Amino acid sequence: xxxxxxxxxxxxxxxxxxxxxxxxxxxxxxxxxxxxxxxxxxxxxxxxxxxxxxxxxxxxxxxxxxxxxxxxxxxxxxxxxxxxxxxxxxxxxxxxxxxxxxxxxxxxxxxxxxxxxxxxxxxxxxxxxxxxxxxxxxxxxxxxxxxxxxxxxxxxxxxxxxxxxxxxxxxxxxxxxxxxxxxxxxxxxxxxxxxxxxxxxxxxxxxxxxxxxxxxxxxxxxxxxxxxxxxxxxxxxxxxxxxxxxxxxxxxxxxxxxxxxxxxxxxxxxxxxxxxxxxxxxxxxxxxxxxxxxxxxxxxxxxxxxxxxxxxxxxxxxxxxxxxxxxxxxxxxxxxxxxxxxxxxxxxxxxxxxxxxxxxxxx
Numbered sequence: 001x002x003x004x005x006x007x008x009x010x011x012x013x014x015x016x017x018x019x020x021x022x023x024x025x026x027x028x029x030x031x032x033x034x035x036x037x038x039x040x041x042x043x044x045x046x047x048x049x050x051x052x053x054x055x056x057x058x059x060x061x062x063x064x065x066x067x068x069x070x071x072x073x074x075x076x077x078x079x080x081x082x083x084x085x086x087x088x089x090x091x092x093x094x095x096x097x098x099x100x101x102x103x104x105x106x107x108x109x110x111x112x113x114x115x116x117x118x119x120x121x122x123x124x125x126x127x128x129x130x131x132x133x134x135x136x137x138x139x140x141x142x143x144x145x146x147x148x149x150x151x152x153x154x155x156x157x158x159x160x161x162x163x164x165x166x167x168x169x170x171x172x173x174x175x176x177x178x179x180x181x182x183x184x185x186x187x188x189x190x191x192x193x194x195x196x197x198x199x200x201x202x203x204x205x206x207x208x209x210x211x212x213x214x215x216x217x218x219x220x221x222x223x224x225x226x227x228x229x230x231x232x233x234x235x236x237x238x239x240x241x242x243x244x245x246x247x248x249x250x251x252x253x254x255x256x257x258x259x260x261x262x263x264x265x266x267x268x269x270x271x272x273x274x275x276x277x278x279x280x281x282x283x284x285x286x287x288x289x290x291x292x293x294x295x296x297x298x299x300x301x302x303x304x305x306x307x308x309x310x311x312x313x314x315x316x317x318x319x320x321x322x323x324x325x326x327x328x329x330x331x332x333x334x335x336x337x338x339x340x341x342x343x344x345x346x347x348x349x350x351x352x353x354x355x356x357x358x359x360x361x362x363x
Contacts, residue, residue, distance in 0.1 A: 012087025023193040026210030031058030076113035085121035089128040114138040119199040124149040143195040151195040162255035185247035225358035230337040235354035253290035256339040267344020268299030284309035327356035
């Protein structure tokens with residue numbers, strides 16, 4: 001039997017899963033909602049999800065990953081979206097695609113698949129995404145912080161727990177929103193979810209309720225772990241695109257504030273091709289810019305280069321001691337009340353390190 005509800009497709013280089021988690025909470029204020037599970041977003045996991053949809057689900061949210069040209073187009077043939085949301089064009093797979101423009105072209109397949117009565121939800125703060133207005137004859141809603149955006153956030157600030165709040169505007173509606181999720185970058189994800197829900201017909205007040213209640217169910221993405229000795233661990237170890245590392249360093253600085261020490265445990269970033277040295281330099285610059293008190297690097301040559309750059313800028317950076325288990329090594333360097341970010345390429349297995357660290361204490 002053909003699915004008669006609203007199919008919503010979601011893509012972007014960073015924030016897909018967080019946005020999907022937030023969107024699921026918002027849409028379920030209005031009707032039964034199904035979504036693909038964490039990272040079931042490729043040609044293997046995708047049909048599993050589509051086949052599991054309950055016929056009574058009003059909304060089906062599908063996260064679509066692209067590892068190359070034509071991937072999203074083929075996913076859209078399996079389930080044609082009526083609403084398509086594009087979050088941002090980062091450099092996550094620049095190694096495979098060759099350039100950000102090539103990535104943008106592959107992601108644009110999602111809006112090209114829309115019917116004329118569909119809606120494209122585009123990040124108005126990202127020029128490569130905003131330009132996709134030319135790739136579709138569907139209606140377009142822009143989200144972001146610029147005055148040209150249809151759904152926008154103003155007066156953004158972050159509380160002492162690292163949770164952002166802002167005023168959400170759409171048309172003549174506006175409301176203060178306090179998020180439960182952590183990290184300033186989640187404002188963009190919340191805006192994307194809000195704009196998508198507006199296109200799906202959810203009333204504004206229900207959207208506000210959903211945004212304030214939403215939590216990230218997919219794990220290891222800005223997951224905050226508290227220890228008895230006052231140490232806070234930010235487990236954001238699921239993956240590490242340069243954009244997400246930079247966003248996580250902002251969150252670390254926000255949470256540490258002026259009276260707690262910030263420690264960043266950063267692994268090498270993978271899949272960046274020829275741009276890898278430049279991106280590791282950018283991350284090192286960010287470590288210096290936000291004033292991270294201590295960087296502990298894991299990995300190979302790029303990590304060593306990053307440590308070197310931080311030291312040149314008179315920051316404190318060391319390579320992890322490979323002769324002892326990582327969690328143990330990091331723990332010996334901690335003081336009570338430190339805020340610790342753990343982040344790196346999935347292959348490094350830092351998720352386990354973060355959880356292990358959460359169970360330890362400073363002696």
